[in-house]
Amino acid sequence: MFMPEDDIDDTAVAPAPPVAGHASPTIVIVGNGPVGVHFAHQLLQQGWAGHIKIFGEEDSQPYNRVQLSALLNRDISLKQIQNPLPLHDSLTQFLCCRITQIAPDQHLVTDAFGNKHHYTHLVLATGSRPHIPSVPGRDLPGIYRFRDLRDVEALYARLGKTRNTVIVGGGLLGLETAKAMSRFSTQVTVIQHSSTLMNRQLDAEASVRIQRYAEAKGIRFYLNHKLESINGNQRVESVKLAGDTTLPCDTLIFATGITPNTDLALLAKLRIRTGIQIDSRLQTSHPDIYAIGECADYQGQVFGLVSPGLEQASILAANLTGARKEYRGSTLATELKVMGLDVFSMGEVGEVYDLQHVESEIHTHGHVYRRLFFSNHRLIGAIAIGHWPEYKAIQQLIKGRKRVWLWQRRRFADEGNLFAATADADPLANLPAATIICNCQQVTLGQIRQCLNSAEPALPVLQQKLGVATVCGTCKPLVQQVLQITVEHQPVKKKLIAYALLAFFTCWFLLGFEPLSFSQSTTEPGWDWLWTNSLARQVSGFTILGLTTLSLLLTLGKRVRRITWPSFDFWRSTHVILTSLALLTLILHTGLAFGEGINRWLILDFLVLALVGTGSALVSAMEGRWVSTRIKRLKRSLVLCHIVAFWPLPVLLGFHIMSVYYF
């Protein structure tokens, strides 16, 4: 417990008047949940010049509320969910110290001990509390909620005794709790008033799949059921559902949503809707008071997930340290393991949007269920059950409301992927830099790469610097993946560059020079017989054909998986060398005169093919040095162009050879 007494005394006894130009501006943060703590972190990082006081009413060090269910499930230890603030000269933490009153006009807050604290900016991060519906019997012992560390302790104690646990609420928290509680042959039952589970994030089909999955693990579900009453003498004994179903129950847990903590704001006469009303600068109705996290209400929306709160905190911290950013609402993205099942939901999905007319595309295959929602051919939402390597890219598309082409939709329906599989199996490598890797901290792939360029490539370093994989931990495998890829800076392939340049200069020679002159004299024969003599032309022509055909073996090396020797690099270099030789032979075959008609088409197609190929070879050679998704994308486009440029070649070549013998 870190409570420097003199500090309290100082501020309590002589609160500094709110004078302009006060030497040390002070920010008071009410609430040390993940959002409050993140806000303090951000302030320190941005170099806030004044003092920071952060108040928490719980008696524990700040911890990561999001991972409480994992703690209850014993997936992680207590230590791992701690979310401590650094020791810093300008930061004072108050634990177990509830703020009871705000005096906006005097810029003062009063804590539970009666001390007054002056602030220049007050930030309310009071969070929320569980919403407990008014059901008869809700005060009986044996009824729990699942909000904070105390609740986890209580439920943990209950785990060994309970035989019949009933969870009210089939949302995200309800399912997590159900999983955590279903141990030691406890019968866990989930009661959900709506017809779908996680009705804010999923559709009916996804809900059914999760239900089946959970049922296989022994959890029972009552969907479309309303809790009517809780019965028992000394403690909970049974629950009665609407429609005369009675379930035995010794432990009842409410996971029925949240109510924003607005009491303090109400007392201070701040404007309240569902939560504390804020504008795009995250300001409440009082100019120096801000609200972030689950207690804040932006345009009628209170976000029950952590990531929008963190986003708000980052924006506010930036604004208070001089930036001018605006908050425009959050696109909700959920990626989690529900009872060990990968679930991904993002954008405008769920029950609320069901009635709105949207097109959607569904892919199902075994346990995999994926659904995309479109509006006007733009991706607006996605749901997935089961692992989906593409989900980061999808999230990126939804965020930008990007257009999805018809063939992509077709591919999605068939294969479940919007993007074609590429040679490098790693989907991360091809993602744009703006892709958000950590939803909680809103850290992008680009930021991680940038950080890796300047710092030691290790997870703890990234965690400390960027805060990735510190909140919910879902992105940890992704970050580790990024680490693996980015660390491998491969050397520039110098030989490949040399071969490609040979090909390039031959093309340049073919394109840039006038046809070679012909020998003007019988007495001094030149080299023109090479491209005028019929036999010589046939020899050079079929040499080109042979070299080109051999160089096509690259395609074999690429597509036939069994061929692993020699390496792909060897195939590629051979391809470029053979093509260069073919181009050199082409000089002898044509004497740099392209002719007309299909002969001209043929040679131009060949040169375009070679030039595009040269480009992709150069990019391939340099991609080890220039690690970036843009380079990857450039290479992919070049390879595709290379393939398309090859398309007419067989026909043109065939007709060229045939026409030589035809005429």
Next chain:
Amino acid sequence: MLSGKVLLWVFWAILVSALSAMLGYELFFQQQKPLFLIGQTSHGHHQIEMVCDTCHTKAFGSAEVLQDACTGCHAEELSVAQDSHPKSKFTDPRNADRLDKLDARFCVTCHREHNEDITQVMGVTLPVDLCFNCHEDIAEDRVSHAGMEFTTCASAGCHNYHDNRALYEAFLVADAGTPWLKAEGRLFTSALGAWMDASGHRPHTLSDENLPADVMDAGFSLLQAQWALSSHADNNVGCNTCHGPAQAWVASPGTELCASCHGPQSATFLQGRHGMRLAQQLPAMRPALSVQNHNSLAFSNDSLDRQLDCNACHDAHNTNTQLAAVDSCLGCHADDHSQSFLQSPHGQLWQQFGNGTLEKEQAVSCASCHMPVSAIGSNPAHLLVQHNQNDSLRPNEKMIRPVCMNCHSVAFSIDALADEQLIDSNFTGRPQVHIESSEMALKRVR
């Protein structure tokens, strides 16, 4: 449902099929194959280059097939020209070693088509000193030739590979000492009437005219008046003879109709540059088609779209051969040579003939040189106009015997025809070039 990869393959298959179908259709089923024209042909052939099977008569043929195509059109003129290097010379086993140097059995050894870059005068695609191949030691036989460059054999107005009639030693010697301009020089005139009678094409009586009502419009009386003064009227050729009966009236009778009476004229017309497209059933030649060629002559702008059939030069209602002999030519041709004609000595003679102060045999028209009156066919008495303008033109030494020598000495003619500036001015002045072939012949004989 198709995945992306399969879709790519499908696209490729569609593209390949479409491209193959397009190229295959053109190659195998179309007469004209522009996509397979691999380069512009020489100036002699560019008019008909789109009709591949004129020369490539058989698909997948050998060199012999092409050779047959060459001789199919050119054998007769080579025979007339007493070809100095006939194929028979090289199939002779004694000359087998020469074939190694130059396979002269085939025209295409020297005249390779579709090679615009290397095509030189006379459509030759070998270096101009090609004579070196066999005549390397010529200075040993002819001391006078010592020190001469092999590039000058054909370019100096002395020798030609095929046609050496004007340069034959005995011929040069025989004409030596002749003054440059003969006092009694006269040109031949056409014996069309005699030939018509002999061939039986002249109608004996003028048939009753039977015309559809709609042709009797305002211009008709003028046409009728012109016709009444024409040789067609003199020779009983009336409206229905050419236009057909009123029930099946042909408004513009074509070359075939003319050919029904004027066979040799039409035949020679179809052999020349003016009619060779019609001979291949292509639309008639237009100056515009020539202008596309890089080595084109100059043409007047308003003539570019004129169709080159019989009526381009001859008006059937006004059969004035004087118009056809000069005015029709100058209606299209606008190069220096043509434009200098009327001011040239030849042109002056022509104008004197026009004024009635000179006989026709002494007047020189465009046609006198380019479409000379000569014996066509088997009967040497049947002197008719040679309508193949190329017959006496390439090389221009061909013109010496049938044309120039009527009035000039051989030595003068050789000099004049070798002087390009003199040709441009249409022989206004004296040759500034002197070819010593006559002197060399004389020196060797003595």
